[in-house]
Amino acid sequence: MSQYRTFTAADAVEYAREFGGVDDPASLSEAQEIGDGNLNLVFKIFDRQGKSRVIVKQALPYVRCVGESWPLTLDRARLEAETLTEHYKYCPQHTVKVTHYDPQLAVMVMEDLSSHRIWRGELVKGAYYPQAAAQLGEYLAQTLFHTSDFVLHPHQKKAEVARFINPEMCEITEDLFFNDPYTDHARNNYPQALEPLAASLRTDDALKIAVAGLKHRFFAHAEALLHGDIHSGSVFVADNSLKAIDAEFGYFGPIGFDVGTALGNLLINYCGLPGLLPPREAAEGRELRLNDVREVWNTFAARFLALAEAKTSDVALAYPGYAQAFLRKVWADTIGYCGTELIRRTVGMSHVADMKLIKDEAMRTECIRSCITLGRTLILAADHVEDVDALIARIRQAG
Amino acid sequence: MSQYRTFTAADAVEYAREFGGVDDPASLSEAQEIGDGNLNLVFKIFDRQGKSRVIVKQALPYVRCVGESWPLTLDRARLEAETLTEHYKYCPQHTVKVTHYDPQLAVMVMEDLSSHRIWRGELVKGAYYPQAAAQLGEYLAQTLFHTSDFVLHPHQKKAEVARFINPEMCEITEDLFFNDPYTDHARNNYPQALEPLAASLRTDDALKIAVAGLKHRFFAHAEALLHGDIHSGSVFVADNSLKAIDAEFGYFGPIGFDVGTALGNLLINYCGLPGLLPPREAAEGRELRLNDVREVWNTFAARFLALAEAKTSDVALAYPGYAQAFLRKVWADTIGYCGTELIRRTVGMSHVADMKLIKDEAMRTECIRSCITLGRTLILAADHVEDVDALIARIRQAG
Numbered sequence: 001m002s003q004y005r006t007f008t009a010a011d012a013v014e015y016a017r018e019f020g021g022v023d024d025p026a027s028l029s030e031a032q033e034i035g036d037g038n039l040n041l042v043f044k045i046f047d048r049q050g051k052s053r054v055i056v057k058q059a060l061p062y063v064r065c066v067g068e069s070w071p072l073t074l075d076r077a078r079l080e081a082e083t084l085t086e087h088y089k090y091c092p093q094h095t096v097k098v099t100h101y102d103p104q105l106a107v108m109v110m111e112d113l114s115s116h117r118i119w120r121g122e123l124v125k126g127a128y129y130p131q132a133a134a135q136l137g138e139y140l141a142q143t144l145f146h147t148s149d150f151v152l153h154p155h156q157k158k159a160e161v162a163r164f165i166n167p168e169m170c171e172i173t174e175d176l177f178f179n180d181p182y183t184d185h186a187r188n189n190y191p192q193a194l195e196p197l198a199a200s201l202r203t204d205d206a207l208k209i210a211v212a213g214l215k216h217r218f219f220a221h222a223e224a225l226l227h228g229d230i231h232s233g234s235v236f237v238a239d240n241s242l243k244a245i246d247a248e249f250g251y252f253g254p255i256g257f258d259v260g261t262a263l264g265n266l267l268i269n270y271c272g273l274p275g276l277l278p279p280r281e282a283a284e285g286r287e288l289r290l291n292d293v294r295e296v297w298n299t300f301a302a303r304f305l306a307l308a309e310a311k312t313s314d315v316a317l318a319y320p321g322y323a324q325a326f327l328r329k330v331w332a333d334t335i336g337y338c339g340t341e342l343i344r345r346t347v348g349m350s351h352v353a354d355m356k357l358i359k360d361e362a363m364r365t366e367c368i369r370s371c372i373t374l375g376r377t378l379i380l381a382a383d384h385v386e387d388v389d390a391l392i393a394r395i396r397q398a399g
Numbered sequence: 400m401s402q403y404r405t406f407t408a409a410d411a412v413e414y415a416r417e418f419g420g421v422d423d424p425a426s427l428s429e430a431q432e433i434g435d436g437n438l439n440l441v442f443k444i445f446d447r448q449g450k451s452r453v454i455v456k457q458a459l460p461y462v463r464c465v466g467e468s469w470p471l472t473l474d475r476a477r478l479e480a481e482t483l484t485e486h487y488k489y490c491p492q493h494t495v496k497v498t499h500y501d502p503q504l505a506v507m508v509m510e511d512l513s514s515h516r517i518w519r520g521e522l523v524k525g526a527y528y529p530q531a532a533a534q535l536g537e538y539l540a541q542t543l544f545h546t547s548d549f550v551l552h553p554h555q556k557k558a559e560v561a562r563f564i565n566p567e568m569c570e571i572t573e574d575l576f577f578n579d580p581y582t583d584h585a586r587n588n589y590p591q592a593l594e595p596l597a598a599s600l601r602t603d604d605a606l607k608i609a610v611a612g613l614k615h616r617f618f619a620h621a622e623a624l625l626h627g628d629i630h631s632g633s634v635f636v637a638d639n640s641l642k643a644i645d646a647e648f649g650y651f652g653p654i655g656f657d658v659g660t661a662l663g664n665l666l667i668n669y670c671g672l673p674g675l676l677p678p679r680e681a682a683e684g685r686e687l688r689l690n691d692v693r694e695v696w697n698t699f700a701a702r703f704l705a706l707a708e709a710k711t712s713d714v715a716l717a718y719p720g721y722a723q724a725f726l727r728k729v730w731a732d733t734i735g736y737c738g739t740e741l742i743r744r745t746v747g748m749s750h751v752a753d754m755k756l757i758k759d760e761a762m763r764t765e766c767i768r769s770c771i772t773l774g775r776t777l778i779l780a781a782d783h784v785e786d787v788d789a790l791i792a793r794i795r796q797a798g
Binding site: 149154155157158159161162165166167168170171174178179182183205208209211212213215216219220221222223314315316317319320321322325326 | 548553554556557558560561564565566567569570573577578581582604607608610611612614615618619620621622713714715716718719720721724725
């Protein structure tokens with residue numbers, strides 16, 4: 001058994017030679033650290049021809065972007081590897097393949113996805129991947145259905161809930177999504193001009209009660225094994241391909257949290273586009289994002305219902321009409337969690353390129369304002385939006 | 400460490416001498432097996448003066464009323480002892496005290512409650528305990544609030560959910576509550592004359608979809624550490640005293656399941672009284688039961704809200720108005736689970752004295768019919784009953 005040590009590039013190459021599963025390990029010669037996230041080291045391992053061959057990812061024992069003052073469990077590497085492995089079982093076409101995991105080093109080896117690009121980066125540039133929304137809907141349906149009570153034996157479900165208990169990563173979400181943006185917290189980060197808007201969130205009774213409900217359901221509703229952080233930066237895309245990565249927030253939670261996070265990041269892009277692209281391209285891009293929102297939900301819902309009809313093993317949940325009734329609750333949760341994603345990415349600490357890359361400060365402020373306002377609208381309306389077309393109508397109305 | 404063996408009365412006496420915690424162990428001389436339940440041996444241990452001093456309860460490795468062909472985990476003794484111990488922490492006045500537990504023998508030692516009587520037996524005789532309903536509401540509020548996300552630290556809550564995972568006992572509920580009565584199952588047991596009524600449950604779309612939702616929430620909603628079987632046979636009463644016992648179904652589930660089970664058994668008595676007592680006493684008894692229903696809910700809700708206001712540690716859930724909003728969902732669950740309790744005790748296999756002791760067969764059939772009909776009404780109405788007065792109006796309307 002190896003003891004934990006932080007990898008250097010040379011360590012990563014050596015590790016990839018031993019555990020990378022490549023045919024010609026001796027050819028692996030170089031590592032480039034590409035981790036742009038907040039929590040981990042990510043090494044791309046190249047061979048002597050300069051071709052990237054595998055990824056070596058190591059969890060750090062603290063939050064990378066904050067430093068050693070914010071320690072964080074290494075067990076999240078296990079949770080990520082095991083979540084991705086479960087999701088790969090049910091949706092190999094849209095889940096990165098984990099080929100090796102070492103609990104002592106908190107290291108995993110994964111397939112190289114250099115042929116892909118991070119979806120957020122593409123969305124920010126105005127690049128369009130017409131199949132991505134449907135593929136993300138497929139990923140959500142396959143992974144969430146197959147880890148739900150519809151299909152897992154009740155004994156297995158309970159054991160899986162215990163296996164995926166993830167207190168420290170859940171706590172980050174509990175704080176950053178549901179607490180900080182609705183209080184006057186030092187971690188919050190928004191333009192000074194939006195102080196009145198941000199302050200108004202803290203005293204909006206209906207909003208705070210709705211957010212409390214969303215947090216409570218995040219605590220208590222163990223519906224399926226979530227990805228837990230399926231934003232557009234956790235998704236690789238290429239022509240006709242989509243792969244989910246970065247599942248260290250995986251745990252059994254409400255299905256609408258994953259679907260809402262996915263839709264939320266499309267809507268953050270929708271709100272940011274007027275600041276990122278010239279007016280005409282921005283307007284076209286916004287229409288594409290609304291189509292993406294429709295496509296993610298419609299594909300998710302249609303595939304989930306088809307799976308429920310074909311594969312539900314629980315005799316009560318299999319009754320015709322129940323899956324539809326359940327999806328109506330998932331839909332309401334989806335809109336609510338989508339709204340919290342819009343707000344935590346603008347009022348809270350974790351900002352994204354869709355807003356950060358807007359160069360004009362006044363424009364950036366207005367894009368952030370529209371994102372916060374839309375987030376609030378969605379949280380408040382969550383129980384009263386008939387369907388995805390009604391949702392899109394509300395989004396257009398919100399500006 | 401002792402190995403499991405089934406206790407004889409002599410074993411139970413010897414065990415009580417060693418672990419009973421009495422001042423004069425040598426005086427313990429005799430044991431009487433009083434287990435009338437389906438799952439366990441229960442010994443009352445007497446001293447030489449013929450006074451009962453402690454209870455020794457041992458789990459059997461199979462369902463007692465069925466036999467060794469239905470094996471059942473001995474771990475349920477741990478789950479019972481630990482659930483009662485947790486509940487005792489928060490509501491010592493209404494929880495039986497467990498003084499010793501032995502995992503190898505699946506044995507626990509508990510305080511003797513010979514001064515008390517099982518509530519169901521009293522209800523069947525028409526004996527009234529005016530404080531019992533409020534005390535049961537207090538027990539439900541204290542135990543369910545203090546084991547909920549309102550007050551447990553999120554890390555502790557998740558660890559507790561794992562500690563109380565209870566697959567085998569939950570499976571009994573999953574089958575007997577939510578499957579059997581709504582299918583043509585060999586375990587079902589109802590008067591032949593009610594075949595058309597029972598058959599109609601199996602094809603009532605709205606009912607089956609509602610029951611699927613209740614089962615799904617029983618699977619997935621880890622709101623608090625439930626007693627899991629808090630019917631009137633799990634409750635001891637005496638003048639101004641009430642004690643909950645028999646918590647081997649304890650697990651983290653929906654709060655409305657416990658509250659609904661409690662109300663359900665009061666309503667089973669309500670439905671049975673016309674067959675148990677002369678008309679005038681029956682009518683008076685029924686009014687008392689409706690008062691009990693009101694009192695259980697009102698006490699539970701008022702105490703839960705007072706605890707939420709005074710002791711909520713989660714900053715989001717503490718927002719004024721949230722606990723009230725949450726209790727509206729608990730109320731809907733309560734009515735639904737109450738309905739499933741009425742049906743599983745009449746159509747399903749586990750019958751109770753409130754019906755079994757009705758001597759006149761035609762009358763018994765009519766009482767059972769009214770119970771099934773009321774159960775169906777409640778399940779279908781669960782989301783649309785404004786408050787406890789509206790519930791009582793519906794119960795009167797149902798006949």
